[in-house]
Amino acid sequence: MKALTFKQGIHPEYNKDLTKDKPLKNAKRPEEVIIPLKQHIGAPLKVLVKKGEQVDLGQKIADGDSFVCAPIHASVSGTVKEIRKVTDPGGNIVDAVVIESADEDSLNSGLEKHKNLDKLDADEIRKIIREAGIVGMGGAMFPTHVKVSIPDDKDVDYVILNGAECEPYLTVDHRVMVERPQSIIFGLKALMKAADAPKGIIGIEDNKKEAIASMQDACKGDENIEVKAVETKYPQGGEKMLIEALIGREVPAGGLPLDIGVVVNNTSTAAAVADAIRDGKPLYERSISITGRGINNPQNLIYRIGTNIGELIEQAGGLKDNAAKVITGGPMMGAAQKNLNIPAVKGTSGILVMLKDEVEEFEPSPCINCAKCVDACPMFLMPTQLVNYQKNDMIDEMEDWQIMSCIECGSCSFVCPAKIPLVHYLRLGKAQVMAKKREEN
């Protein structure tokens, strides 16, 4: 079977061996969780609990009236200690509910359990997904029920599950695919039913043979579900790249996969959908890879949302003495943290710790026009030219040259021999273009 792929892209070192064979295990139940009240893309939520109130595991603690939002649930049973501002892994300062754990958990989510999908229609499935607070768990945290709410004028042909996991080091999706393939297939069927899509495809990078075999095994006999191997190449798990690789369609610039009849979800998101429907379990815990050479005992853990990342690191044997950088997410798109007192959220799929000698600090030198960034960009942009425009505040030119199509995958910065932080300038440029658009409106 020849692996499918997109054009251009890069081949970083994958470094998945640190954790790929470590089975998922439950992290220690935290004594306190700090749950940020904004863990989705969309409108802010209203808090539903007060200081001193007793809450149950899975109880909704924040919700909103807006269509594009996802409620948040208590990840332990316990007492609301306070509501205060915290810094989330994305660096945003947000309100958070601090819950002191009780001795035992009692699940009380108000969600019914459904053995199978037969008695549920699309609306009911969407409602469960929404009430369970499920968002894209690949990192973007876009509310999943919104993705499968299909406008009347659109038809969906495919629900694609993203099991590419192209970020180096991370192995969570891999483990979930190996250990919980039936849940993923159940979730996929629910998403297909909600989106009224006839076909489902699971795209997995071909360096994850075990995951491919596991998923193929789980969907045997399902004629409308296919597992396809895609080439191991970054950013294969980018939504647009995966669609291009699997079905050869292009998402129009500024548009959504929905515009070409596709809905894409992460494999771990599909497993969370299954948990919500079958077990009445909202999204209060998730899996994470705690990895990197700066970690004493790399692990794949299942943790409660709102657990301190420092605590998770301790459970993976703690930091080595010469650990120098702690990143939430993977090395290509993850965010470096300046301290460990940060709660892990619904989109936190990895904690990567790098050693001092792995963290190279670069002095950028002038661009030599080598065009490696142009040849690497999976969106076919010209990073070097866009950066010239950005440095000269040429906002109209940036827009003309399609800067808004940049997916910030970092391939350009990765390949640059002059070590110019190209994607950093592109982010600045995108912000400038957006600011100008807001001003015009």
Place this chain on the structure above:
Amino acid sequence: MNNELIVTSSPHVRSQDSVDKIMWSVVLALLPAVFAAVYFFNARAISVILAAVAGAVLTEYIFQKVRNKKITINDGSAVVTGLLLALTLPPSIPLWTSFFGSVVAIGLGKQVFGGIGHNPFNPALVGRAFLTASYPVLMTTWTVDGVSTATPLSQMKMDGIATDTWRLFVGQIGGSLGETSALALLLGFAYLLYKGYVNWRIPLSMIGTVFLGIFVFGSDPIFHIFGGGLMIGALYMATDMVSSPTTKSGRWIFGIGAGFLVVVIRLWGGYPEGVMYSILLMNTAVPLIDRYTRPRSLGEVK
């Protein structure tokens, strides 16, 4: 521990390539041509090359020192310029001329524009153009084994004498130090291709255009490809990253344009050569070529 964590923006891993690695790889790639030069033109080739490299590195150093900039002579780019210039000079050229050519190449061709990355023209060719205009006699006196001779192209142009193809290919002919042995130049180019430090579209389209053009107008294309500076120009100078296009289609246009100009100059112009001016002329068009060959981005409706 916590307050010592390093925070930078993503990505947190980088490829192992660097500007220094690219430049020194080009130097390495030019070594076969240097050995060929020494083999065909004796030890004098070494002195000419050393004079040019010294001129280039020294000028780079002085400019950066005077302008209070970081000294970057270790990045190898000045060495490349000196080496490339030397390889386009006749073996009998006085050492001071070789040195002076490099001073102009780096000074006027590169540093006045702001140094590495900012030069619109290939610096080595700027140096060579300066020498050709200023010292035409020195620049067109050729010797092989101590005997004065003419280059195959000028023999053809002036006297209608053709040269044996095999001698053309290995380089046993009159000509500049490094341009005579196509074999040596191709060896080095293959290495750069393998490392991914050079693009193949420009040389392929440039040499292809010369082949076709010469063939169509009734001359011997093999002779024109191996008989002069086309090989070194197409493989190492037209492909200079700084002064060539960044888009794939732009590289085709650049190569075809340069090849076309070579044909025009060689067949109808006053010079037997033409590679140098072809590349310099196309260098001027690079910003324009890049501007009009931006690829369609994924999902864009143009």
